[in-house]
Amino acid sequence: MAETLVLIPGLANTPRLYDAQIEALSPRQRIVVADHTRDDSLPEIAARILREVPGRFALAGLSMGGYVAMEVMRQAPERVERLALLDTSARPDTPEARSDRERMIALAEAGRFDDIISRLWPRLVHPDRQSDQALREVVAGMMREVGKDAYIRQQRAILARPDSRPILPGIEIPTLVLVGEGDAITPPAVAREMAEMIEWSSLVVIPDSGHLSSLEQPEPVTHALRLWLDHD
Secondary structure (H helix, E strand, C coil): CCCEEEEECCCCCCHHHHHHHHHHHCCCCEEEECCCCCCCCHHHHHHHHHHHCCCCEEEEEECHHHHHHHHHHHHCHHHEEEEEEECCCCCCCCHHHHHHHHHHHHHHHCCCHHHHHHHHHHHHCCHHHCCCHHHHHHHHHHHHHHCHHHHHHHHHHHHCCCCCHHHHHHCCCCEEEEEECCCCCCCHHHHHHHHHHCCCEEEEEECCCCCCHHHHCHHHHHHHHHHHHHCC
């Protein structure tokens, strides 16, 4: 079992994304939540993690965090003992997704975070959780904490990300690929594609969950992470 677990949040997410997992796993792991708000590109974010976290570590990222995790694997695969890719994709954005990101950047530049949440919310969570106002406020609170400038940096970093599929067959460490069964942003078919390209991977599909699996279904996600951390 790796002594250090690095968790990378998603776009406009804070460590709160992993509150349940941190509480459950911290008695047995040193947990570090990466800061992905200060840099302008995925290579810079990954390089910061590699500078600030000594030695070898387990690495898990959700959504944008998964993009960063794959960049860490591109830069320094020898530093990573095991890898978890949660609700993410190795593919670059489609033209439609790029246009959506540019629209979100324009809204952020205008200070219209509430409009961003309203547009994203139907795709962020499972259909059964659309009316969960407490969860919606958690997501909105994280976005407000990240702030306009960091959100725009993150979106621009994501827009510039490469196709990570070519590096997947070279990953030879225990890898968890996890996805919410109702994830509308990075759906199970995308997760399955990644898992099929990584020989040492296991695929876990979380029932009754959308894109924010660690918040929507914290116990099953924590269980999957615990099994992954214990895998020899």
